[in-house]
Amino acid sequence: METEFSKPRIAGTIDSWCGKCKLILAHTIEAMVLDKPVRVHCNTCKSQHTYKPSEPIKAVARAQPGKARSTRYKVLLNGSDAAPKSYSPQDKYQPGDVLKHASFGMGVVTTAGKDGTKIEVLFEGGSKLLVHGR
Numbered sequence: 001m002e003t004e005f006s007k008p009r010i011a012g013t014i015d016s017w018c019g020k021c022k023l024i025l026a027h028t029i030e031a032m033v034l035d036k037p038v039r040v041h042c043n044t045c046k047s048q049h050t051y052k053p054s055e056p057i058k059a060v061a062r063a064q065p066g067k068a069r070s071t072r073y074k075v076l077l078n079g080s081d082a083a084p085k086s087y088s089p090q091d092k093y094q095p096g097d098v099l100k101h102a103s104f105g106m107g108v109v110t111t112a113g114k115d116g117t118k119i120e121v122l123f124e125g126g127s128k129l130l131v132h133g134r
């Protein structure tokens with residue numbers, strides 16, 4: 001009996017990605033093809049959508065820029081073997097440099113401004129423009 005209950009079935013409950021709630025939540029199965037749920041509705045916001053067993057990668061980048069950004073931040077930080085320097089507006093920075101800012105924490109220089117006075121630094125909380133080479 002137990003295996004029957006754990007199998008997806010119409011009107012049964014299944015965990016699915018909800019694009020509206022942006023979470024994996026309990027959904028009610030509305031339609032199935034063979035033994036796979038194809039249409040579900042979210043028990044939380046009641047929106048109907050196709051069954052998505054996990055969070056779609058594209059939706060992360062589009063709907064949750066914060067999350068994608070933090071992933072990019074981690075990739076950049078881990079990919080850089082540069083030793084972090086304490087940020088000082090007098091110093092000059094290059095893209096790829098890792099720096100430590102007193103209020104923003106560890107950041108990676110993503111772009112150096114054309115005018116040579118500003119750098120864009122990606123911190124865990126987002127990108128910041130900082131001055132350099134003063």
Ligand SMILES: [Zn+2]
Binds near residue numbers: 046
């Ligand atoms: Zn929902």
